[in-house]
Amino acid sequence: MTAMRPQPRPGVLDIEAYVPGKSKAPGVAKVFKLSSNETPLGPSPRAIAAYRSWADHLEDYPDGSASDLREAIGRAFGLDPDRIVCGAGSDDLLHLLAHAYLVDGDEAIHTTHGFLIYPIVTLGAGAKPVVAPEKNYTADVDAILAAVTEKTRIVFLANPNNPTGTCLSFDEVKRLHRGLPGNVLLVLDAAYADYVRRNDYEAGIELVATSDNVVMCRTFSKIHGLAALRLGWMFGPAPIVDAINRIRGPFNVTGPAIAAGVAAIEDIEHQERSREHNTRWLNWLTEEIGKLGLEVTPSVANFVLIHFPETKGRSAKDADAFLTARGLILRQTTAYKLPNALRMTVGTEEANRLVVAALRDFLAKPA
Numbered sequence: 001m002t003a004m005r006p007q008p009r010p011g012v013l014d015i016e017a018y019v020p021g022k023s024k025a026p027g028v029a030k031v032f033k034l035s036s037n038e039t040p041l042g043p044s045p046r047a048i049a050a051y052r053s054w055a056d057h058l059e060d061y062p063d064g065s066a067s068d069l070r071e072a073i074g075r076a077f078g079l080d081p082d083r084i085v086c087g088a089g090s091d092d093l094l095h096l097l098a099h100a101y102l103v104d105g106d107e108a109i110h111t112t113h114g115f116l117i118y119p120i121v122t123l124g125a126g127a128k129p130v131v132a133p134e135k136n137y138t139a140d141v142d143a144i145l146a147a148v149t150e151k152t153r154i155v156f157l158a159n160p161n162n163p164t165g166t167c168l169s170f171d172e173v174k175r176l177h178r179g180l181p182g183n184v185l186l187v188l189d190a191a192y193a194d195y196v197r198r199n200d201y202e203a204g205i206e207l208v209a210t211s212d213n214v215v216m217c218r219t220f221s222k223i224h225g226l227a228a229l230r231l232g233w234m235f236g237p238a239p240i241v242d243a244i245n246r247i248r249g250p251f252n253v254t255g256p257a258i259a260a261g262v263a264a265i266e267d268i269e270h271q272e273r274s275r276e277h278n279t280r281w282l283n284w285l286t287e288e289i290g291k292l293g294l295e296v297t298p299s300v301a302n303f304v305l306i307h308f309p310e311t312k313g314r315s316a317k318d319a320d321a322f323l324t325a326r327g328l329i330l331r332q333t334t335a336y337k338l339p340n341a342l343r344m345t346v347g348t349e350e351a352n353r354l355v356v357a358a359l360r361d362f363l364a365k366p367a
C-alpha cells in the first residue's frame with residue numbers, strides 16, 4: 001500500500017545519487033586531491049581578483065542574462081552571444097536540457113562508461129536511459145546509432161569522455177550526427193575540450209552552427225579552475241536557447257561567478273600555461289605508469305584511467321587504500337562500470353611523482 005505521503009515522479013527513486021570524488025585521507029598530514037579533475041594550477045589570479053571585488057555588493061542580484069559573460073565567451077570563440085546560455089555548472093545545463101526535451105517514456109542514450117550525470121538527468125525527467133556499448137573504452141558511433149528507437153530524444157556524448165579520457169574525431173561526430181533523426185538532440189559535452197591536442201578533434205562549435213539539433217556544453221570547472229563557483233555555458237541553435245532560457249532559474253548564475261568567468265576566459269596566458277602543464281605531465285604519467293606494468297588508457301584530457309589486475313592485493317581497491325594512506329586520493333570508477341580501474345587527475349609535479357613512486361612501492365610489496 002502506498003503510504004499517504006508525497007511521492008516523487010516515477011524514475012526519481014531509481015537514481016543512484018552522484019557520489020563525488022573523495023577529498024579526505026584521515027590521519028595524513030598532506031593530501032593531494034586527484035579525484036575530481038580540478039586543475040593543479042588554480043584559477044587565473046585575475047579571476048580571483050574579480051571574484052573578490054564582488055564581495056562589496058552581495059546585496060545586488062546578478063545580471064540574470066549574464067550578458068558580460070556571454071559577450072566575453074562570444075569574443076573568445078567567435079560566437080553570437082545570443083546563442084549562448086550560462087548555467088550553474090554544466091550540470092545545470094544538462095538538467096535543463098533533459099527537462100526541456102524529455103517527457104515520460106522517452107529514451108536518452110549514453111555510452112557504457114559515459115559521464116554519470118546523463119542517466120541521472122534522464123531518470124529525473126521521467127525518461128529511460130539507454131546504454132550504447134563502447135569499443136576500447138571509446139564511444140562507438142555504430143552502437144549509438146543502433147540504439148536509436150522511435151522514442152529516442154537525446155544522445156549525450158562526452159567528448160572527450162570522463163572517466164576514460166578517450167575522444168571521437170570530428171569526422172566520427174559528424175557521422176553520428178548524420179545518422180540521427182532530426183528530432184533527436186545531440187548533446188556534445190566538451191568539458192575537457194581545452195586540453196585536447198589532437199588536430200582531428202572539434203569540440204562542437206562547427207556542428208552546432210550548421211545544424212538544428214546539436215548543442216555543445218562547456219565548463220569553467222576544469223581548465224579555468226573555477227569549480228567552486230559552479231559555472232558552465234552552452235552554445236546551441238536559437239530555438240533550443242530560447243527553450244532553455246524559459247525554464248532556467250532567472251538568476252541561475254551568481255554575480256561573483258560571472259565576474260570571475262569573464263576574467264578567466266580573457267586570461268589566455270593562464271589557459272595556455274595550464275594546457276602546457278597538462279600535456280607535459282599527462283604524457284609523463286602515461287609513460288611512467290605504463291613502465292610499471294599497469295595499463296593506462298591513452299587520454300586526451302586532464303586525467304588518466306589506470307587499470308589494475310583483479311589479483312588479491314593488487315586490485316584497484318587495494319591500490320586506492322595504499323595511495324590514500326599516503327594522502328594520494330584518486331577516483332574509484334566502479335560506478336562507471338570500471339571496477340578494476342582508478343582515475344587519476346593530472347596534478348602538480350610533486351603529486352604526479354608521488355603517485356608514480358607510490359604505485360611502484362604498491363606493486364613491489366608482497367601481495
Ligand SMILES: *Cc1c(COP(=O)(O)O)cnc(C)c1O
Binds near residue numbers: 088232
Ligand atoms: C567535470 C565535468 C563536467 C563539468 O561539470 P560542472 O557542472 O560544469 O562542474 C561536465 N561534463 C563532464 C563529462 C565532466 O567530467
